Amino acid sequence: MSEATGELCDRSAFELAALLRSREASASELVDSAYRRIAEVDDRLSAFLLLNEEDARNTAARVDDDLGRGVYSPAVAGIPLALKDVLCTKGIRTTAGSKILEPYIPPYSCTPWERLAASRSVLVGKTNCDEFAMGSSNENSAFRPVRNPWNLETVPGGSSGGSAAAVAAGEAVWALGTDTGGSVRQPAALCGVVGMKPTYGRISRYGLIAFASSLDHVATFTRDVRDAATLLSAIAGHDPRDATSLPEGPRDYTEGLEGGIRGLRIGVIEGWLEMDGVQPAVRDSVRAAIDRLERLGASVEPAELPHADYALSAYYLIAPAECSSNLARYDGVRYGYRSEDGEDVVQMNMRTRGEGFGDEVKRRIMLGTYSLSAGYYEAYYGQAQKVRTLVIRDYERAFERFDLLVSPTSPTTAFRLGEKSGDPLAMYLSDIFTIPSNLSGTPAISVPCGLAPDGLPVGFQIMGRLRDEATVLRVGRALEQDLGLILRPPLLDALAA
């Protein structure tokens, strides 16, 4: 039934749910299609750290059973899903991309997966990522780097690069990742898929392996914006087990999605577009998308976030500080790796951590420990928290005039493996446009807006007011429908040939 557009696994969740309900396709066929694709491409991509095949097939069979008996099935039932390996899955190994958690089998599930599992979502596998979600290229995975399906010599972005690559290559129809400084939006941009980070607290963090708790967001990867709204609707809503969870209950984010954007006031962060280091092809593609929004009836004017220049510096003090505190729990006592060496417990702790953590994680723990240590706290962490307040005020001021702010998601298209791995500061700069929304907790989405002349995708970032995911999604949807891009990595055409 799928001759026209190739494999089932390349379609949107919305289309697949319709095929399931009309019984033109079965959930078992969907899961077969995803595993077939994984078998074809994942030895080159390394998007997955674990495949959950038996369990996935059983769930798919139950969905088919339900459908056969005419039982109502929710929009996510039977759709092949991938989860970044920082999201705990009960009974299924969860490593955070780290040697220190290589043996870890969680005794409980994170709330987003618990909700999706209850709706019979089909978990294809756990995806590769930068260790403890720290990185922008996926080269910090303790196991192996992920490759970008658009060009195997380039990175997929990070830290949720495995989830991004899996959705781009049809190994899963959608996926969850986490976004602490852009770790969903940046890889979504580099892999040509949609990455949506909702408001801080919208999706529960319960069962997410913590990196920087005040910045960590669970976020989605999908083929299009409509799927982003559907997946968000399935997992959002208050969770009493996360004290920072927003009090509002679930809602349907697909409602009003197609309402158009006439009359919306859009602010363009001109200072970012014109910054040195922004590739001309990225700038052109983003400007062309802005013109489209104007033609669709939005008003477009320059906007500014004056303290955004300081956001990166503040982020690289706050995130490592929270990381050094959160990662203190990996001490070789209760779970995970333990060094065999060590005369006493402190030596055992130190060797376990020295052997178990990778380079970037150690660097950030050191940085955070230093900036929180006696005599430096006020100068670094305290001052960074004040800058955070100023960044938030910038957004509040901008949102008095504008309904949304737009920019490139990333200054460049996908860069080559090894290009930035020796230079932490150059790597940190690839998150310069995504970090401010983590400091402010405001929702933001990356939508593909074209291909650069190098054949690599460009991402368009739309940022909205606190709690206003609906408008962000509506503009993203209007843009993608107007663009009508069909994004298919060349890797997949080679398969069909």
Add this chain to the structure above:
Amino acid sequence: MPVDIDVDHVARLARLALTPEEKERFRVQLGLILEHAEKVREVVAGDVSPTAHPVPRSNVFREDDPEPSLSNEEALAGAPQVEAGRFRVPRIVEQE
């Protein structure tokens, strides 16, 4: 100017056993990263209150109802070493 940090002291605080090569590399890299991060000190923000969480919520309480939790076996299932229903670790106090 790059910031000069006492790597041995910080590694001890962080409970990280580092090789001499790692110490030297981190000393240089952290110095440069901190130099960049010093930028936050340029901002005059004397009377600005710090933000710890982007969507502040305070006093998030729930009913104090006991619920089932992990069993002893489940809690110990991932432990590197276990003895008599407890986590086993190398000695903590000095021997006489």
